[in-house]
Amino acid sequence: MMSNTVNSRISGFHKMTPAERLATVQRAVGLDGASVEQLGKPGSLDLHTADHMIENVISSISIPIGIATNVKVDGRDVLVPMATEESSVVAAVCNSARQCYDSGGFITSMSGTLMIAQIQLVGVSDPKAARIRILEQRDKIEEVCNGCDPMLVRLGGGFRDLEVRVIEAEGGPMVITHIIVDTRDAMGANTVNTMAERLAPSIAEWTGGKVYLRILSNLADRRLARARATWTLDAIGGEAVRDGMISAYRFAAADPYRAATHNKGIMNGVSAIVLATGNDTRAVEAGAHSFAARSGRYTSLSTYEVDADGSLVGTLEMPMPVGLVGGATKVHPSAQAALKIMGVATASELARIIAAVGLAQNFGALKALATVGIQQGHMALHAHNVAMVVGAVGDEVQRLAKILVEKRQVRQDVAAEELARLRGEG
Numbered sequence: 001m002m003s004n005t006v007n008s009r010i011s012g013f014h015k016m017t018p019a020e021r022l023a024t025v026q027r028a029v030g031l032d033g034a035s036v037e038q039l040g041k042p043g044s045l046d047l048h049t050a051d052h053m054i055e056n057v058i059s060s061i062s063i064p065i066g067i068a069t070n071v072k073v074d075g076r077d078v079l080v081p082m083a084t085e086e087s088s089v090v091a092a093v094c095n096s097a098r099q100c101y102d103s104g105g106f107i108t109s110m111s112g113t114l115m116i117a118q119i120q121l122v123g124v125s126d127p128k129a130a131r132i133r134i135l136e137q138r139d140k141i142e143e144v145c146n147g148c149d150p151m152l153v154r155l156g157g158g159f160r161d162l163e164v165r166v167i168e169a170e171g172g173p174m175v176i177t178h179i180i181v182d183t184r185d186a187m188g189a190n191t192v193n194t195m196a197e198r199l200a201p202s203i204a205e206w207t208g209g210k211v212y213l214r215i216l217s218n219l220a221d222r223r224l225a226r227a228r229a230t231w232t233l234d235a236i237g238g239e240a241v242r243d244g245m246i247s248a249y250r251f252a253a254a255d256p257y258r259a260a261t262h263n264k265g266i267m268n269g270v271s272a273i274v275l276a277t278g279n280d281t282r283a284v285e286a287g288a289h290s291f292a293a294r295s296g297r298y299t300s301l302s303t304y305e306v307d308a309d310g311s312l313v314g315t316l317e318m319p320m321p322v323g324l325v326g327g328a329t330k331v332h333p334s335a336q337a338a339l340k341i342m343g344v345a346t347a348s349e350l351a352r353i354i355a356a357v358g359l360a361q362n363f364g365a366l367k368a369l370a371t372v373g374i375q376q377g378h379m380a381l382h383a384h385n386v387a388m389v390v391g392a393v394g395d396e397v398q399r400l401a402k403i404l405v406e407k408r409q410v411r412q413d414v415a416a417e418e419l420a421r422l423r424g425e426g
């Protein structure tokens with residue numbers, strides 16, 4: 001990890017103004033003036049940069065970046081930037097991380113930074129022999145792949161392994177070659193796609209078949225990020241809360257209808273950091289859901305158990321193909337600033353923080369669901385959005401949201417009536 005030492009335990013951070021929060025983060029991590037200025041601009045992506053990122057640009061949309069406090073990962077406090085449009089997501093992470101801070105925070109690990117590219121071969125009469133013929137060429141394949149990206153090889157990455165599978169598909173067997181590549185600090189899609197395209201003509205030549213697709217697999221199961229945390233009974237409020245949360249997990253483990261929502265909750269945290277760092281949200285989401293279905297039955301990405309002391313232990317394991325270079329990560333100035341706030345030096349460190357936050361997010365939702373219900377906390381924060389939808393401005397937003405929460409009626413019709421009353425029109 002990079003060397004900035006930070007204390008993520010910041011009580012009442014949510015009560016500050018955005019400018020005060022930015023100043024607090026600046027002080028906490030020693031953020032440079034240019035990054036502070038960048039994050040402080042009203043719209044933080046200039047049109048020139050935007051115009052070179054994607055096609056047909058007319059503007060850019062701003063999504064709020066919130067800071068998750070109280071997060072400790074592998075003994076290091078970290079302030080985590082999260083880009084999300086959904087209220088209560090950031091608050092939930094702060095609250096969950098606070099409850100495991102004193103029991104060690106999050107312990108994380110990573111299986112590696114390996115990505116898989118697939119080459120699809122059809123039209124071979126002897127697919128089993130074709131498979132062996134491709135495997136015989138391992139040295140040649142390694143040479144071709146590494147020849148595509150000498151820079152990556154210099155950085156310690158490059159070709160690592162070869163797998164060839166014969167799959168039964170409609171219309172006959174297909175021979176699917178997997179090249180497994182260490183892409184280091186890049187997510188690696190472009191890197192491995194180049195290798196697969198370069199290799200494809202040789203595969204056709206060695207086998208006499210026809211190659212169609214040459215593309216990475218988003219089921220990045222050689223790039224798993226893992227996190228675990230312990231929540232003591234004192235921290236979470238007793239056995240009944242713990243047992244309710246375990247039951248909630250077991251529900252998700254057993255039922256795909258529930259697992260989809262359970263995993264959506266995990267992705268609230270995961271996608272928010274992936275987006276804040278300019279990484280590919282769709283790639284991580286596709287990996288998460290395909291990994292959740294790897295046994296043939298869609299299930300929970302996280303687990304919850306009771307340890308020998310009676311505490312609640314949560315774990316999360318999921319593909320985390322994110323990078324610090326490549327794609328938009330280096331291009332988007334806010335993504336660069338987000339990385340500086342976290343003080344990460346490698347893609348693996350980023351992936352591990354994301355896994356920790358995914359677990360925190362899941363814990364927060366399960367705890368609310370197993371106790372008071374999701375609406376109490378979520379709707380209290382969502383009330384601000386409802387207030388703005390009906391036209392509240394300035395301090396009306398806070399005042400109207402408070403009235404809606406007190407009335408336990410966070411609804412637009414009620415908000416409109418109450419706003420009129422506030423303005424003395426009703």
Ligand SMILES: CC(C)(COP(=O)([O-])OP(=O)([O-])OC[C@H]1O[C@@H](n2cnc3c(N)ncnc32)[C@H](O)[C@@H]1OP(=O)([O-])[O-])[C@@H](O)C(=O)NCCC(=O)NCCSC(=O)C[C@@](C)(O)CC(=O)[O-]
Nearest residue numbers: 011012014088089091092094095261262265364365368377
């Ligand atoms: C919302 C809370 C945190 C309130 O929880 P609370 O216990 O009422 O909070 P509190 O006022 O006692 O404050 C405790 C701490 O929470 C944090 N906190 C408290 N308020 C804020 C705030 N405004 N902004 C930032 N942080 C906040 C903060 O860390 C604070 O400590 P302090 O700083 O005061 O020392 C809680 O009810 C919660 O975690 N709820 C879950 C919310 C959630 O999961 N939202 C996601 C959207 S719903 C969804 O999409 C997914 C879902 C639910 O369907 C997934 C699933 O089904 O599994």
Ligand SMILES: NC(=O)C1=CN([C@@H]2O[C@H](COP(=O)(O)OP(=O)(O)OC[C@H]3O[C@@H](n4cnc5c(N)ncnc54)[C@H](OP(=O)(O)O)[C@@H]3O)[C@@H](O)[C@H]2O)C=CC1
Nearest residue numbers: 151152183184185186187188189190191280283325326327
């Ligand atoms: N299905 C999917 O998910 C797909 C996703 N994508 C997109 O691909 C992009 C990501 O591809 P990616 O390959 O990461 O991007 P890039 O090709 O932009 O960047 C990777 C390259 O950066 C260079 N590099 C510099 N420093 C490092 C380092 N420390 N570690 C590793 N590489 C380094 C490498 O060599 P060199 O300098 O020689 O290039 C490497 O090949 C994203 O935008 C994603 O949206 C694209 C297609 C499909």
